[in-house]
Amino acid sequence: MMSKIKRFLKSAASFLWIVLLSGGVMAGLWAGYQVMTKGLIVTNLTDLIPWGLWIGIDLSSIALSAGAFSLCAVVYLVGLKEYEPVARTATFIGFIGYSMAMLCLFMDIGQPLRFWHGFVYWNVHSVLWEVTMCVGLYFSVLMLEVLPIIAEMDWMQRVFPKLAQKAKSIHRISPFLAILGLSFSLLHQSSLGATYGVLQSRPAWYRPTLAVLFIYSAVLGGISLTVFASMLASRVSKKAKINDQILNSLTRALGWGLLGYLYIRFWDTFSLTYNYQPGRSESLTMLTSGTLSFNFWILEIFLGAVVPIFIFLKGKWRENPTTRMFGLLCAVVGVTAYRWDTNMVGQMIVLTYLPREIQILYTQYFPSLIEILAGVGVVSYGFLAFTLGVRFLKIVDHSIAEPVIEESHSREKERHSQPRSLPNPTGD
Amino acid sequence: MTKKIERRDFLKLLAAGAVTVVGVQQKSATQASGPVGSSPHSWAMVIDQNLCTGCGYCTLACQAHNDVPPEIEWTPVIFDRKVGDRDVFLSRPCQHCDHAPCISVCPVKASYKRADGIVMMDYDRCIGCRYCQMACPYQARAFNWEEFDGDNPAVPDFGKPEVERRPRGVVEKCSFCYHRIDRGLEHGMTPGVDTFASPACVVTCPVDARMFGDLNDPHSNVSETLENNAYFQLRPDMGNDTRVYYLPARDA
Numbered sequence: 001m002m003s004k005i006k007r008f009l010k011s012a013a014s015f016l017w018i019v020l021l022s023g024g025v026m027a028g029l030w031a032g033y034q035v036m037t038k039g040l041i042v043t044n045l046t047d048l049i050p051w052g053l054w055i056g057i058d059l060s061s062i063a064l065s066a067g068a069f070s071l072c073a074v075v076y077l078v079g080l081k082e083y084e085p086v087a088r089t090a091t092f093i094g095f096i097g098y099s100m101a102m103l104c105l106f107m108d109i110g111q112p113l114r115f116w117h118g119f120v121y122w123n124v125h126s127v128l129w130e131v132t133m134c135v136g137l138y139f140s141v142l143m144l145e146v147l148p149i150i151a152e153m154d155w156m157q158r159v160f161p162k163l164a165q166k167a168k169s170i171h172r173i174s175p176f177l178a179i180l181g182l183s184f185s186l187l188h189q190s191s192l193g194a195t196y197g198v199l200q201s202r203p204a205w206y207r208p209t210l211a212v213l214f215i216y217s218a219v220l221g222g223i224s225l226t227v228f229a230s231m232l233a234s235r236v237s238k239k240a241k242i243n244d245q246i247l248n249s250l251t252r253a254l255g256w257g258l259l260g261y262l263y264i265r266f267w268d269t270f271s272l273t274y275n276y277q278p279g280r281s282e283s284l285t286m287l288t289s290g291t292l293s294f295n296f297w298i299l300e301i302f303l304g305a306v307v308p309i310f311i312f313l314k315g316k317w318r319e320n321p322t323t324r325m326f327g328l329l330c331a332v333v334g335v336t337a338y339r340w341d342t343n344m345v346g347q348m349i350v351l352t353y354l355p356r357e358i359q360i361l362y363t364q365y366f367p368s369l370i371e372i373l374a375g376v377g378v379v380s381y382g383f384l385a386f387t388l389g390v391r392f393l394k395i396v397d398h399s400i401a402e403p404v405i406e407e408s409h410s411r412e413k414e415r416h417s418q419p420r421s422l423p424n425p426t427g428d
Numbered sequence: 429m430t431k432k433i434e435r436r437d438f439l440k441l442l443a444a445g446a447v448t449v450v451g452v453q454q455k456s457a458t459q460a461s462g463p464v465g466s467s468p469h470s471w472a473m474v475i476d477q478n479l480c481t482g483c484g485y486c487t488l489a490c491q492a493h494n495d496v497p498p499e500i501e502w503t504p505v506i507f508d509r510k511v512g513d514r515d516v517f518l519s520r521p522c523q524h525c526d527h528a529p530c531i532s533v534c535p536v537k538a539s540y541k542r543a544d545g546i547v548m549m550d551y552d553r554c555i556g557c558r559y560c561q562m563a564c565p566y567q568a569r570a571f572n573w574e575e576f577d578g579d580n581p582a583v584p585d586f587g588k589p590e591v592e593r594r595p596r597g598v599v600e601k602c603s604f605c606y607h608r609i610d611r612g613l614e615h616g617m618t619p620g621v622d623t624f625a626s627p628a629c630v631v632t633c634p635v636d637a638r639m640f641g642d643l644n645d646p647h648s649n650v651s652e653t654l655e656n657n658a659y660f661q662l663r664p665d666m667g668n669d670t671r672v673y674y675l676p677a678r679d680a
Contacts, residue, residue: 038574039572039573039574039575039596039597040556040571040573040574040597041573041574043573045573047561047567047569047570047571048567050558050561050562050571051558051562108557109555109556109557109597110554110555110556110557110558110571110572110596110597110598110599111554111555111556111595111597111598112597114536114553114554114555114556115555117535117536117538117553117555118535118536118555121536121537121538121553122537123532123534123535123536123537125532125533126532126533126534126535126559127533128533128534128535128557128559129535129536131535132535195559198533199529199533199562199563200529200565200666201529201562201563201564201565201666202562346562347562350567351565353520353565353566353567353662353663354506354508354509354518354662355508355518355660355662355674355676356509358663
């Protein structure tokens, strides 16, 4: 173990990368300490814009974690076993993503030590309550799914062989965990959209499509990030071994998925133009030609949907790893921008309550330094956890499933056989 | 261990978990989704824009009485419009909606409705997520962004606040001075008539622009005023059914 760590750190680039991320985490810790001691006054949030950068990170990391539940469902419920190693990567990314989201929320709520209230004092009418429950329960599912991965680590097997064996046996209930994960995720990924969509007081959001668009874009973004991270890992680390055939076919599916997403997105946006509604029409103007227009047209629509659709559906571009990775990154950026814009647009346009005439109040928000540093800390933690996971936990290792790929043509046979146990890691 | 037992164990575990959760839920079910308890009263406020001069005493009395921090106003007075050459103002306490959006969105039931119509805040339960602030169309809710320590400039030398100060990190709002109402009723008084039993803003208003009373009593001042005058509510398009009524300013 120690010699491995030393060898890992010796490589200058990875050393620099680790130092950089550790610096980010340290800055985040300092910022988090400021938030905990001084309160949310250190942020630039106001009573009119109560949800800012951290909620943006929270929404994005939950959305980009959706690869975990969708790929686990594909593998264990649909039965496409050849995607199992990708689901493994997605599960680990999901685990990181949800822990990032919870770190953000812990800082963001005014009474962090009351975070458990949602689990005890139920308001079943509140979509945010449902999100709280599902995120908490789903995180437990992810923990169970990640435990076998940690148990397979050489070091764990050597030092705690019995414990590792126990943890590995969790793998047997994977199909059940996949069902639970699918239920919780379908519920809260869409409810996060509904969290905004149910607010009648904010006409920029008030419509049912947000729930649909949130779950749809989350699945696309989550799988995109998983494939992108797998490919990136295989380029920079010898530890990561990918099967390009799997990733190629997943990417093609993403292309068709994005096409459908763009279609729904078009009608969702276009329907806002039909009539004038105070607040709602202004929000559309803000998106298409106002403050958020760059985000909307360039990041969300052009880079987030149009570019990846072309790359993913044109065989030559998809098969080229560089263009494919670019397309995947674009899709990830698109989902992140969509979350950010959705969160901001409804808060930047506030309606007054004066009688007779509803007036529009425009508000401004830019995160404070402490907010940014805390955000940097959370994101650095995510990158750091993934980097260490690639190095020590074999989370990107498609060689584990290579025998299955050969069998994939005779899936019938496999279906009747016992769940395949993962081979023991062979060490370096 | 065979797979079958694994599955059964798993289901057992699920069932046990569900039972535990339901048990805890039963214990915390004191605040049901509907109004809490029962009450013969239905409180409402009437604010007469003809009389209001915009002096802001209601805001100040409220701050002193409820120990509201200087940067928060539970019932701010804002300029509404001009009628003739006269300025018309609008004082905006919490509207205590019958269909309050803040209550349905709160993830922990920190906001709830009393049977007498008052929208309450449980400051020991609020987690400070601020979702209610987004749901409220009246901006009636304010977040405690920092700890409020030290003297409250609104509190005069001769008195002290009747309400405990809220901690950092919770959302607060007007409560119709429910503690004064409850205390008055205990002493056999009539809220809205006896000053001891009426909200601080109503008591302090120097021009008697505010009225408070029981809508269930057809002879209460609010019932009779609403019977005989034109009135309006804020954002009726929201369908919230608010409990604060305004008498519109007429051209004198």
